[in-house]
Amino acid sequence: MASGDRLAWVFFSVAAVGLLMGDSVRTNSGAAPEDVCIVAPPTPYNPASGVAMHAPRVVPTDARCPVCGMYPARAKGWAAQVVFDNGDTQFFDSPLSLYQYLQDVGRFTPGRRAQDITASYVTAVDADTWIAAGAASYVYGSSALGPMRSGNLPAFSQRQAAQQFASTRGGVVVSAENITPELLQNLSTTPRHRH
Template identity: 50%
Template sequence: MSAQARRLWVGAGLALVLLVLVLWNLPVVRIALSFGAAPEIEADVCVVAPPTPYNPASGLPLQAARPVPADVRCPVCGMYPARSPDWAAQVIFANGDAQFFDSPLSLFMYLGDVARYSPGRSADEIVAHYVTDVPSRSWVDARSAFYVTGSTAKGPMRAGNLPAFASQDAARQFAAQRGGKVLAYADVDAGLVAQLGGQGVHAH
């Protein structure tokens, strides 16, 4: 091969390299060429949902239930409880901090492992538990409420999220219409919570 021919080949090669570099910097080309590449997987993506401090200006007692702020997120699933007011729940800590949940199920999951969802906290610090009474849409003590499991009602996570009732009669009427079984607070055990939690996307 003559020197002139070699120079032509080298020049053509350099031109090809430059063309590839130019094309690679065009977003549409990079997306097309990278489409089949394996996506990067984050090891553990969690939503950090800090507690909401007590606001003395609210005029509410320290341990009273409060309205759900629009911007707070559930520490269990990351959803916004204010968007599902019929299902919302909350706990109050001894210092007045509140943690809000998208459903009674998320509340029970939280109580089963407080340190996991609120590092540095413990269940012993919780002084009040509230769930939303389905008929009245008002707050009721979660420990005196009744819950229906196995009904056709689907909560925020599209799973059986244990609708809550202030009275056993109301819970029974609901179960008669929508199916399911009525449970007292003490009857909602860890096994049931784990089963229901696996039906939605509550994994954290």
């Protein structure tokens, strides 16, 4: 068999398999799915780690953000996390994703509720360390691009550092209690999933 004949045979075989499998990728209504979502599970607590159950942890390289699917370990300077009452941890690529998650926990982590979260942390730009998300000062509307290459909420441990950042990069300083769904929507470029 000539190489051209082999190539034609391969294409024919792939097309036939595609036709046979076509119905298996359809929903019950007969329509093809709009998108495919992989829900990022929380990382289970490991008592042998030596880390207190509700303390912040190092972001594992394989952890995925449940909001956008990115790997938070690739942008540690922006990372955030929540710790559930059983010690399981969900990691995020940025404070923006953290606050989007907190708006509807069950949507992003089926079976979990906001009431089950005992701690949330963000990486402080000015200190390069984990701080409580509720104690951070954030800069909204700056020129700083987050891991998704769009607007975000850089977090700071000191309000003065956030104000200095805003004076050079633009934006306004906001506290956690001023982060509203409208503010998040203005920053969001993440398409809505129907989990």
